[in-house]
Amino acid sequence: MIQEIALLRVKPGMTTQFEKDFALAGQYIASIKGYKNHQLQRCLEDDHKYALLVQWETLEDHTVGFRESEAYQEWKRLLHHYYDPFPVVEHFEVVFENKN
Template sequence: MVLEIATLQIRPGQTPAFEAAFAQAQRIVAVKGGYVRHELQRCVEDSHRYALLIWWETLEDHTVGFRGSPEYQEWRALLHHFYDPFPTVEHFVRVAL
């Protein structure tokens, strides 16, 4: 299993709209092949920063299956205009509990 972690910085004053848009967008990712689960967490120290965690069965389920899908364009249209700067996205595998 692969954990995608995206650090999202939301434009000032846009967090309520971002959270509403994310409520719609999460339905898009949740039905993609290889999707396991996700969480969206807001930073305690900076209310405009979020961590998006999505667990995938394989790296390719995210990088090819999701990002290469037509549904990803809908995801982009719903969310990408909220980010400044564009998110850092990295992938992790568990090595210990």
């Protein structure tokens, strides 16, 4: 399993509409093969900063399957104009997990 993590900085005055559009955009990412789940978390110290967490079965499910899809074009149309600066997206894999 791969965890995609992106720190999103939303332009001032746009957070409410961003959250609404993000809820709509979720249908597009969820439609992709290898998608497991996603979360959007808002920072408590800075209400214009969000963390996007997406779990994929493989790296290629995100980098090829999603990014080369029509669904990604809709995702971009709905969300990319909110970001300043444009986010860095990174991928992680579990090396240790405590299930207590």
